[in-house]
Amino acid sequence: MNKDGSYIYLEANGSNQLNNPAINAIVINSREITQRKRAEEEKTRLIAELSQNNKELKQFSYITSHNLRAPVTNLIALLGLIDQEPIDNDNLKTLLAGFKTSTIQLNQTLNDLINILIIKENIHQEKTHINFKDVFESVKNNLQQLIEQSNASITDNLDTLPRIPFILPYIESIFLNLLTNALKYKQPNCTPIIRVTATIAHHTATIHVADNGLGMDMAKVKDRIFGLYQRFHNHPDSKGIGLYLVQAQMHAMGGSISVESIPNVGTTFTLSFPLE
Known part of the structure; x- marks a missing residue:
């Protein structure tokens, strides 16, 4: 312990020299490793923080993807119903066609993201x-x-x-x-x-x-x-x-x-x- 009350870390190793007539003692050598231990503690803290942030990010991605899935599926169903109705306005037809294409692409993107999340989450799946x-x-x-x-x-x-x-x-x-x-x-x-x-x-x-x-x-x-x-x-x-x-x-x-x-x-x- 330092004079200011803070602790320091020591690394020690001992050697049995009792059978050595010139020494006849157990010799202990030590060195201060406080800086190394502080660096190890900081590394451990950062790894834990990164792991938690990564876990929260995965949860956010998973929840977001699944929460978007339902309304996108509903939009595709509604567009399917609209396709069954005759539309005479050419401009409206063009707008609806573009909207349908964008909705299908969004649905495919969500499916892709969910597949990626499944792979990331199932790394411990049984082989x-x-x-x-x-x-x-x-x-x-x-x-x-x-x-x-x-x-x-x-x-x-x-x-x-x-x-x-x-x-x-x-x-x-x-x-x-x-x-x-x-x-x-x-x-x-x-x-x-x-x-x-x-x-x-x-x-x-x-x-x-x-x-x-x-x-x-x-x-x-x-x-x-x-x-x-x-x-x-x-x-x-x-x-x-x-x-x-x-x-x-x-x-x-x-x-x-x-x-x-x-x-x-x-x-x-x-x-x-x-x-x-």
Whole structure:
């Protein structure tokens, strides 16, 4: 304790020198570590404060999204009823069409935000040992019409992987988003070729999803590629949320995703995650 009544922290270590004739004592060395302890306490306080703020922000986002869902759903229902009524005024028709489009977009945005919040909240969801090959085949079946329309060639060696602990809806969503992107953003007049290769090394599974599509200029997009509502190609179905979700799901599983891409050559996404 200091003279002013404040406490200080000491770090001490002892050494038994009783068997040493020259010393014949227990030696204790100490040093003051007050500054270090104060810094640790401040760090702990800041982490707790940030955690609480983050929790409150998530609650606010969740409540806001759900409170908006009901009136937006009602607006869509009302617009559906209006569609059934004949309207002769062309200006009114145009206004209602624009209002309907905006309402549908708002509803989709709310759905996207709720899906993101679900992923953020369910990071401790139970994992099961999953056969990645079976999941991949199921996703391909769901995309069969798109695959046939583009005449795409899709190969994989996922049968070389053992059953891996993963959250099933996450790996389904990851495969669905990456395959859909490879099919949507194909080069004109070029048959899509998609290769999915898996390897295991140092207790880590790595999956590469490579295509010969439009590609991207990484110098321009590398800092935005996994951002929310980021679009890099003109496509009517592009929402700019798929890669954001993939990254969030990979991070929730303790994994990572990276990308390499060359315009008019193709793109390769690399998924890495621990086997536990």
